[in-house]
Amino acid sequence: MEEMLDSLRDDCCIPYLDDILCYAKTFEDHLEGLRRVLKALQQHGVKLRPNKCEFFKREVRYVGRLVSGEGVRIDPKDLNAILSLREKSPSTIGEVRRLLGFLSYYRTYIQDFSRIAKPIYDLLQIKSNNAHGVMERSNKTKGKSNQLPSKTPVVWTEEHKNTLGTLIDILTHPPVLAYPDFNSPFTLHTDASEKGLGAVLYQWQNGKLRVIAYGSRTLTPAEKNYNLHSGKLEFLALKWAICEKFRDYLFYASHFTVYTDNNPLTYVMSTAKLNAVGHRWVGELSDYNFDIKYRPGKENIDADTLSRCPLDIEQYVASCSEEMSVDAVHATWEGSQVAKKRDVAWIASLNTTQNSDITNTCPEFSHHGFLSTINHSELQRAQKEDPAIREIIKLKENNQTLTTEVRRGLHGPAKKLLHEWKKLHIDNGLLYRKTTHQKQLVLPAEFKKKVLKHLHDDMGHKMSKVQSLCPMLRRTQIRDMRLNPAKI
Template identity: 25%
Template sequence: MDLPSCAWPSTPVRRLEEEYARCMRISQEDLDLELAIYLQEGSELLSQLRDELAMLPELKDLSPECDISKADVGDPDRTTAAEEEKLRSILTYHRKIFWGDGNAAPAPARGVVCDLDVGDAKPVAQRPRSIAPHIMLKVYELLKKLLETELIEFSVSAWASPIVIVLKENGVDIRMCIDYRVVNGFIQLSTYPLPLIDDLLIGFESAMWFMSLDMASGFWAIRMTERAKLISAFVCPFGHFQWVRMPFGLKNAHLVYQAVINNCLWGFVRLPAEEEKLVEQDVLEFLGLDPSERDESDREKAERRVPILTYKITAFKRDIPAPSQMGPGIGRSSYIDDIAHGAPTWDQLCEDLNALLFRLRYWNISVSLPKSEFGKLSILYISHEISAEGLRATPKIAKGVQDLPFPKTLKGVQSFLGSLNYYHKFIEDFPGVAAVLYELTDEQVRAGRDLSKAKEAFEILKRKIVSTPLLRHPDRTKPFVIIPHANQWAACAVLGQEYDGVIHPVRFTGRVLNDAELRYHVAEKEVVAVMRVLDVFRALVQNCLVKIFTRHSVLSWLLKSKTADGRCVRWGVILSHWNLEVHKIQRDEGGLPAILGAGITPRDHLDEIVESLILAKVRVKAPPVISMEIRWKQTLLVTS
């Protein structure tokens, strides 16, 4: 009996080649496709949709070799050849997990899968979009490489998302994206938390040497469950495909990877027995693990000792508690696929690096060698420059802001403010200056009406982000200093610490006052500024002595008065829980200005800047009452 011939060629790549030939033989009309969608690289629309699109990198080198001798190790002016060789020998020992240039698919991470839950949603199959003939070949070549690396496969899923072409600035090259906006609307959001950026930027006060590690094609290291593969399916004129490894752009993808790295760094979870058998013996010995001691009751022990996670959403197939010897590795967290660490000595840095690489090998997580730095006096981490001196805004980001023209739409203004919110801790009067821009309406921006103050504020903020001060690393062994400053519409403050008799900034914060607070006396507004610091940096300054330098007596009165009423009672109760030391300062040049570091502007100068930006509609005419400062002083005299 003769067997029927296969309807498709024997390999996925051959099948793609046949589809490409078919598409090139027939016209666009015969393909019956949706109209093409092209986005321009650098456009405002692309920046708004970036988180909803799975942007695929260029796969130029599918087998990148790793040359440890090219690793970025040490500082030419500070490190010796012996020190660099010691660190490089550690990299050589763990060389199997390092990848060179290129975008090859890394080996799959152990003990983790990506699962997607769409609840009761019915599958949505969108039609493929047309592709211009001169772009067809580029899309085909990218799909071919994805098939060769087994990152994708042909699909029969009921789900289908279309692709989007991003034209690069040269007008010739392209980036291919998958439009997951519809699918992401159905995927249930995981509750796994991302770390706060500010939390990742502290803890470096005693560090002298730094290292940063970037995971190699991180998301592609995560395997997909069968239902996740079906949900990730996408279509184009060449066929219907689905992901075998986790792509960028799908909801929860970054949370899944964050969970992987957290378990690697903190040792929350131990690999299942069948996967732990694949781990190299030297890794098991370093971590103090013995697979032969495990039995089938691991699962039952886990259920008795640890609350079971929601398996439909968790990235992990099993929740087996790690033994005590697998506790915290280097005592730091990562931001998704970026890890930064500092150590006080070179030997300690080498020891920490060795421990970290053993952890990464246990989970089979690959590291990009060209994107990593080892033994540096400063490193770039999540758009900040970290050194032993402190924290700076990344120069590259600052320069990009400097060249921006005033936006033509309200969304453009909001995008600018959003980018600065990431760096507001470097700008001491950010709320006061930015308030002018927050007041703008879409009609006002489009018509270009009454924008002189807004443009002035825009230029001031650009200058400030370019010349951001150095922020010292917070040191909880020393007292903190708060210097409040309030004006007509904002309450700001600097959190600092004293070094060699000079106060240096640690962080800046502040906020715009609400309608009721606009009518407060300036002394009360300074209380609002102090409360803001204690609220925003609670975890940082709690249980530490906090010195407050203020131009008014209100804070001292609040902490001592027995006759306060209204909001003053509430403020007094809140402030009584803190270890505060209030110092009243004078306006003379020999007072506070004499001990301010270069990063802190004298308060009077801040008043001059904001006064020039105040709009008529926010000027508040206060009722004719006796000065609040005088009233508080009188109360202090009576109660004393």
């Protein structure tokens, strides 16, 4: 189904297994989109059962959610199953896991889910069994997972019952989550405490701040040792929210803003006083283009009512009393601006026409004449001579299906390109990686050295500036290439 409707996906339909959601802004566009979907299914010999189809509805149930023009919400039919949990009293670890698994399915509708559910999560933790609070393990259990057996009994107290009741009360009055608009900037709020990490993704829509998704998680045993006052937990919340929880939203966003109640965090990535872990987090964050703004803690409370009663824009912006200076932003993101077009490994963001030279879309590159004289035929030749790209082009030209035998027949670099298979397309004889908002040229191996040389020499990043050089190198080098500036 994914392959049959690949050209229509995110344009007029969203396929998921055997469910297809067709959508449009107007009735006329909906008719045209529906015609294209039915034609594509007909060409592949797919038959539909009329009694399982719904046409021209303003709201439909899709993948367990009610989807409409207003957003996504929980189906009221599911509330009966949720309300029945109120009388549940799990007696074993297995029952607690099943309970949390069911509630976690709706966690995107609950702000700070992990913090609220922490007393229940604590039941799954192995307790220390000596006077010093250090967990001992027998020889039989060494090397095994730190998980309690499913049949281990638990004590369900009044605290756990109240926690479950709180989660159920929130779910019976869930917010309507808005659809993300990738042409508009996102707003992200992050926070951390000794109980866990929390984040809320927002977006301005029709003059109001709408909730896109909630995110939260508990701390690992190692993270519980972080000093809250050192700011490391706040830094962790920032990195986790951007690079993990909301990566699918933010990685392709042209720009977004992060609000935090930790003022030092607004400068943490431009300071030299970071340990190895901090530098690694900075490297991960350099893939994204965003600003960090400070808001006092009393104003950084993301109440559940915010999604139903959005704040006034002017009042909200005026409450942001401090923000990063231009110098701080430049020092922090000198690497991310080079990669503003969000290129991935061995891919450069370029625009091309059939009979003209290549012009780079990134202003930082064009100022230095970067790749400005490579013509179309030269790139075609280089791609065909590149072993990895040549194999992918051959598969694409033959409309080859990716079977296990085909995958096994490819060598290492070509297999890495298969991770982007659905986004790879041939246009005017060149292999590109196409996304919703951009087209990226798959860079032949012979030009990689030129890319690295430009980033290192032409932009003034000398060998002594390894810290600022690394984020840029990692965006253009092959992932398994060892970082050795002396050999570049």
